[in-house]
Amino acid sequence: MSASVSVPALPPVPTGLWLGGDQVHPGPVFGVRNPATGDVLIEIADATPADGATALADAVTAQPGWAATAPRERAELLRRAWELVIARRDEFALVMTLEMGKPLAESRGEVDYGGEFLRWFAEEAVRIGGRYTRSPSGTGRILVTEQPVGPTLGITPWNFPLAMGTRKIGPALAAGCTMLIKPAAETPLTMLLLGQVFADAGLPPGVLSILPTTNAAALTTPLLTDPRLRKLTFTGSTAVGKLLLRQAAERVLRTSMELGGNAPFVVFADADVDAAVTGALQAKMRNTGEACTAANRFHVADQVRAEFTAGLTERMSELTVGPGYAPDVQVGPLITDRQRTTVAELVQDALDRGARVTTGGNALPGPGWFFEPTVLADVPADARILREEVFGPVAAIAGFSGEAAGVAAANDTEFGLAAYFYTRDLDRALRVSEALEAGMVGVNRGVVSDVAAPFGGVKESGLGREAGTEGIAEYLEPKYIALP
Numbered sequence: 001m002s003a004s005v006s007v008p009a010l011p012p013v014p015t016g017l018w019l020g021g022d023q024v025h026p027g028p029v030f031g032v033r034n035p036a037t038g039d040v041l042i043e044i045a046d047a048t049p050a051d052g053a054t055a056l057a058d059a060v061t062a063q064p065g066w067a068a069t070a071p072r073e074r075a076e077l078l079r080r081a082w083e084l085v086i087a088r089r090d091e092f093a094l095v096m097t098l099e100m101g102k103p104l105a106e107s108r109g110e111v112d113y114g115g116e117f118l119r120w121f122a123e124e125a126v127r128i129g130g131r132y133t134r135s136p137s138g139t140g141r142i143l144v145t146e147q148p149v150g151p152t153l154g155i156t157p158w159n160f161p162l163a164m165g166t167r168k169i170g171p172a173l174a175a176g177c178t179m180l181i182k183p184a185a186e187t188p189l190t191m192l193l194l195g196q197v198f199a200d201a202g203l204p205p206g207v208l209s210i211l212p213t214t215n216a217a218a219l220t221t222p223l224l225t226d227p228r229l230r231k232l233t234f235t236g237s238t239a240v241g242k243l244l245l246r247q248a249a250e251r252v253l254r255t256s257m258e259l260g261g262n263a264p265f266v267v268f269a270d271a272d273v274d275a276a277v278t279g280a281l282q283a284k285m286r287n288t289g290e291a292c293t294a295a296n297r298f299h300v301a302d303q304v305r306a307e308f309t310a311g312l313t314e315r316m317s318e319l320t321v322g323p324g325y326a327p328d329v330q331v332g333p334l335i336t337d338r339q340r341t342t343v344a345e346l347v348q349d350a351l352d353r354g355a356r357v358t359t360g361g362n363a364l365p366g367p368g369w370f371f372e373p374t375v376l377a378d379v380p381a382d383a384r385i386l387r388e389e390v391f392g393p394v395a396a397i398a399g400f401s402g403e404a405a406g407v408a409a410a411n412d413t414e415f416g417l418a419a420y421f422y423t424r425d426l427d428r429a430l431r432v433s434e435a436l437e438a439g440m441v442g443v444n445r446g447v448v449s450d451v452a453a454p455f456g457g458v459k460e461s462g463l464g465r466e467a468g469t470e471g472i473a474e475y476l477e478p479k480y481i482a483l484p
């Protein structure tokens, strides 16, 4: 644990809702906490269902005008917003570290990564296509246009407070959709600061509203039943995703769902074990393990299991834990005490079933919600940690023998977001890439996110894709126009 350090001052952030292009302070407020101390950083406006209704009315009013703007105009606005985010990188990063906990270097990385969705989709706005073809029978012509879906509700999680928002706002605005964003109550400040950036960039009123609240369901339920809302895009847990899908089904509302994961990290017997340890550390510890793409379970061939376990144990035990704003910290606090309790319970369950700790294993004392970087070896197949997303700095290692068994273990989950594996054999790399039931596969690398690639999962990890050329299609509706 890093030595105690004073808490830096929170940079000025908007504390009202973004409604109608302005900051609005309608009534109730709630506190946003620093997970490194548990203290309240600031109080901000708490959006009510009435604010949600105002935001939807604004979005509906703004929709036709926004859809009719020249694509170049939307592109330039998004480009300006990207420039402003990058110009304010340090401010965004400090706000993010204070409300979410991740080390400053990672927050700066997220500002670059999250900002990039605004630049990428600025470039996509002017490439929205369509097609024209002749009917195979020769009896007519087919024109297909791509039109904006319309007013969209975006609901985002706390783990990437900027990127999870920009990955929705970028393509929605580029496509000509208006949007309401409900950020996670744990981390609304980054998104409120992004609202300032869009105001400074000259976004017309009503195109983007930002509505933090502590009562998500009260805000979103009436919106989901309103026929003027045309799409829901959600990033969060599978449990909440299922609930929202049930609500959306009532009106056959178009949805995109980026849900939970349980990423396997498979090390085959022919892998470069040192490289696999380095990749494992990245795949596990990025964002303190609080990533939907985080490697959740390590399936390691019996021939290299002892070497891999020793290597990962050494690297994990060297990590410095502490507040994200302290110098040289590599692992921040978990988001809440509740999250830390869940992590501790999953560790205890594995130990009760026969796993052993090779480093870490405990919550750290003192203020803030810290947990030691932990490696669990010999984790038995019935341990909950192999089935459930741990969302914390814990690596669970289990053995296997033979390629088929490794692939079967990796696929033995209802989730299918990311998967990683290490091998030196090209044929195996191709075979296993195809056999893994996941939306994203990392081959000999521990990171899979890229602005230019489709991000998303199969099975209970979600529906649809964000980013890449696929990302904007989620906000466009093809229309077939039959011509003589």
Ligand code: NAD
Pocket: 155, 156, 157, 158, 159, 160, 164, 182, 183, 184, 185, 216, 217, 220, 235, 236, 237, 238, 240, 241, 243, 257, 258, 259, 260, 261, 291, 292, 293, 389, 417, 456, 457, 461, 462
């Ligand atoms: P969560 O599902 O608890 O919350 C996500 C968002 O939904 C928050 O804004 C929350 O306020 C809101 N919400 C919660 N209950 C709601 C309800 N009844 N009605 C409307 N909105 C509601 O998830 P979380 O704890 O914030 O985030 C962690 C989860 O998100 C993990 O499971 C993680 O895997 C997943 N995640 C997925 C991706 C992805 O791209 N697939 C990315 C990041 C996180």
